[in-house]
Amino acid sequence: MKNLFDENKAEGLDDLAMRVYTSRLLGSDQDLVLHGGGNTSVKIDDLLYVKGSGWDLGSIEKEGFSPTRMEALLALLEYKRLSDSEMVRYQKEALVDQSAPNPSIEAILHALIPYKFVDHTHADAVVTISNTVEGKALIEALYGEEYLIVPYVMPGFVLAKVIDEMTRGVDWESLEGMILHHHGVFTFDHDARRSYDKMIDTVAKAEAYLDAHASLSMEAVAKEASCDLDALGKLLSEAKGYEVALRLNRSPLAHYFASQEDMTLYHKGVLTPEHIIRTKRFPALFDQNYAKELESYIENYEAYFFRHATDEVMLNPAPNWAVIKGVGTLSIGKNEKETKIIEDITSHTMKAILQGEKLGGYQSISEADSFAMEYWELEQMKLKGK
Template identity: 55%
Template sequence: MTSLFDSCTAARFQNDPLAMRVYTSQLLGQSKELVLHGGGNTSVKIDNILYVKGSGWNLDTIEKPGFSPVNLDVLLEMATRESLSDTQMVAEQRAAMQDQSFPNPSIEAILHAIIPFDFVDHTHADAVVTLTNTPEGKMLVQKLYGENMLIIDYVMPGFELAKHIYAITRNIDWNTLSGMILMHHGVFTFDNDAARAYEKMIDIVTVAETYLSEHVTLACGDCEGKGDPAIAIAVGMEAAKLRGCDLYPLLIDSPRAQLFSILPNLEVLVKKGGLTPEHVIRIKPFPAIIDNDIAEGIAKFAQDYKAYFDANASSVHICLDLAPRYAVIKGVGIVVLGKDEKESRIIADIVKHTITAILCAEQLGGWGSLSLSQMFEMEYWELEQAKLKK
């Protein structure tokens, strides 16, 4: 991975740490191999205030107003608690903000607070997460990065993750660490210098990319062909019945998508988790699979999704719509099913990165990210459910 850091540009922000935070955050956001559509988060600590990426901002376009100023002491105290609901966490983080006009802080604010460095960067780097989503992923990243890389087994993002890391790092000298890899989730780097924190991220991802280039062959291209748009339209019309609104279907018929669509273990593979946890909110836990009969494939998805909900839900959960966000058409490729062009483009980006990671992982022993119950926990996150109830 190529570093985009320019020392001449950065010199303009030398005496303004928040401006420097904006600059390196935008550098991270410019690479879709690091973050996609609101993914990842960054922060800087200034005078006992944590300025952390706020809800609704993307790293590639973030500016100073996108960094929520939260009292650092309050966040550190929150990390010591035994329990804290997501709703309570968001409310208390908001109450601890220096200025209420800013957006809600990231759900990872507490984790950013307990990392004892001024600049903290968090991405969902494709290459690194691809490696962690293989059967021997933990052993592999330990071998690649050595004993100075802190490797964390998967924990639900938010308070539970922050609490877990706080507990296991109480006696760790953070200065000895080169970074932190969260299994099936992403990467954290940190330093008191913004440039070094950024370059550490680039270095970590480069190691993973190099390993993949040496052990994986992806001869099939990612360029889309000129398939029959009627297929996408037909799938969209059928899925729209379940979504309750018109859809904007897009056909992805690149050689890579076509290869993915004919994998012999496709039905099992697509239920082994996504590239990173937050994607489930955009694309649901698995796609529809269509083999000739479109109506049958969409109906089967609705049946499987309802079974997934019933197996994991409690009485407090409200079931989301039963429509897929994308469908794999065997021998053809993939149709994405957003409610408008913007949503379809977002889904398409996530799906393309996901199938590339899966095809790579399958050459490294197999794909396996999160279980269906773990995906449910993220998809039916308390705060997302609260929006529905309102």
């Protein structure tokens, strides 16, 4: 993990410009955040400027930060429970400029961290280690002394409440940051550069661990098989109810992943929870009989839905990505842009799964937690562009 901070570029920047600068540094590294993931903030006087929804850290501008009254955000912690849509409404009311974007769903958490600059990423390396059978012990050994380690809960209000409770009586000065199991990392400081440095150092530590214990060599695998993309496109379009865009990934990683003997690898789940909105929990597996394999994927998806649903409406049960045995992976979307996003996300997921296996077994969030995320009202809103 390279520290990209450039003293010359940072010179003379005001607080908000500095916030833009280091946010973009974080956002430029796909091993830290991917497609809208992560969020950052800066406190100026009694306002929290927090990443607005719909903005990407890599390309964020000053107007991408929502100026929100700190006091109003902190007052929300008084609630025992708050539905996510209520939280979004109250957060919007706390904006000093109603034309600003909706504050991030982590705004309350950013507000309660008593430092000027707060950085949050979904760093692959840290989450990969957490997403293993021994993840709790491994993270404890790596970070236990200087970090607050937070068990997995849903992002949003619940996470803010849990961290509020966990940090009562904790000396924040003793913390280098927070590790959120199965989710990501928070660092903070009164100085933008130091908060950024802490993030890079935190992630570098996990990367060094992975290099030492889970380095991947794409050993020679069986030579490439072939596939019939036209036939797949037809079947998938029928199942989705629209003309799908397909994107085949035959990178060494995708080919290696698709050539593994152990089929359970393909059912290991997501890297970081919000990916599930794009990718669903698992890929489909296509090998011999595409129609039958698609049917079985859909049946499994429906069974998963009915195991957990209360009053949710089922999303389209057809897959958003697939492993084509011996070939590579296939991203399935409405258009090229969507398939590219899915390909980026699943590339990071495949690497994490293969590395997690080397650490004793990859283990993502539970099926119930996955469902809660996939059918989260706020995520549904995000998909609809609200």
